[in-house]
Amino acid sequence: MTTFPPVDDQMRILMRGVDFGDTQTRENMEKELRARLEKAVATGTPLRVYCGFDPSAPDLHLGHTIPMRKLRQFQDLGHEVVFLIGSFTGIIGDPSDRDSVRKQQTVADALEKGKSYAQQAFRVLDEDKTLIRYNHAWLSELTFTDVIDLASNFTVQQFLTRDNFSKRFKREDPIWLHEFFYALMQGYDAVALETDVQIGGTDQLFNLMAGRKLMEAKGLSPQTILTFPILVGTDGELRMSKSTGNYIGIDEPPGVIFTKVLNVPDAFFCHAQLRGTGHALGPERDRRHVRGHGRGHAGHARLQAEVGVGDREHLPRR
Known part of the structure; x- marks a missing residue:
């Protein structure tokens, strides 16, 4: 039986940096999270x-x-974490932030690119407390009957309310049918994993809500969702992305990271600080809570310094 810190303390930590875009959704998800933590x-x-x-x-x-x-x-508060590698969703790629269709890849391509993800993730996550899963394990097993069953929970109108699809529709740019499948696949991940909480970016809200809807349709308790604004890139304008070249890779050579950090505009630091998800009680008080419940990690501070975004002091370094 696991012993956890008080619910109020967990809530202050876990709600830090959360942004849903509207007050009602935040209130609903905060209420749900508190109820789950109390249980x-x-x-x-x-x-x-x-x-x-x-x-x-x-x-x-x-x-x-x-x-x-x-x-x-x-993890530090005692909960189970699944780091999911999208070995099947990666075939299509998430259209949430796209004004045009993504180039498709194969499962083999996605698996090859995802080989290093787990080890990179352990720069932040506790390896001993992390479950690595690949979603081709269940998505590749779905039949066409299964897909029809999943699709019957949504309407075309719901998809067209999404900003990127709406813009493309008005411009009469192509919206490919397979792009609609992405939300179904990501939503089904939640069903397959039977999760309590899913974390994602604010651009993922539709997909995360799809997970809640499918879980409910399958007789499961809908997951609570926590979303966070997208981090701006090193140009201080566009979202951080490999495709635009405005990124800082967490596994890049120290010299490359150092050079990129030196050249980022002030706008990046301001935005990064707002996106910080560091502990809300203050680092020392939070460390006491974690140590007091036997979940300290000697490398935690170093790992946060390498990949943290809370302030200038916590920019990546080695």
């Missing part, structure tokens, strides 16, 4: 929390560390 404390049963990462490129970057640090906070 976890009462029963001694940890929550199962996950975040998915599609291997569109071999490297994770600083933007990925925002949800990864939130996963680490759940």
Whole structure:
């Protein structure tokens, strides 16, 4: 039976940096999370929390560390964490932030690019407390009947309310049918993993809500979702991305990281600080909570210094 810190203390830590874009959604998710934490404390049963990462490129970057640090906070508080590699969703790629269709890849391509993800993730996550999963394990087993069943929970109109699809529709640019499948696949991940909490970017809100809807349709308790704003890139304008070249890879050589950090504009630092997911109680008080419940980690401070985004002092270094 696991012993957890008080619920109020967990809430202050876990809600730090969360942004849903509207007050009502935040209130609903905060209420749900508190109820789940209260049940976890009462029963001694940890929550199962996950975040998915599609291997569109071999490297994770600083933007990925925002949800990864939130996963680490759940770990330090005694909960179970699943680091999901999108070996099947990566075939299509998430269209959430795209004004045009992504280039498709094969499962083999995604697996090859995702090989290094686990080891890179352990720069932030506790390896001994992290479950690595690949979603081709269940998505590749779905039949066409299964896909029809999943699709019957959504309407075309719901998809067209998404900003990127709406813009493309108005411009009469192509919206390919397979792009609609992405939300179904990501939503089904939550069903397959039977998770309590999913973490993602604000651009992922539709996909995360799809997971809640599918879980409910399958007779499961809908997962609580926590979303975080997307980290701006080193240009201080566009979102951090490999495709735009405005990223800081967490596994890049020290000299490369140092040079990129030296050249980023002030706008990056301001935005990065707002996106920080560090502990809300203050680092020393939080460390006492973690140590007091036997979940300290000797390398935690060093890892946060390497990939943290809370302030200038916590920019990546080795």
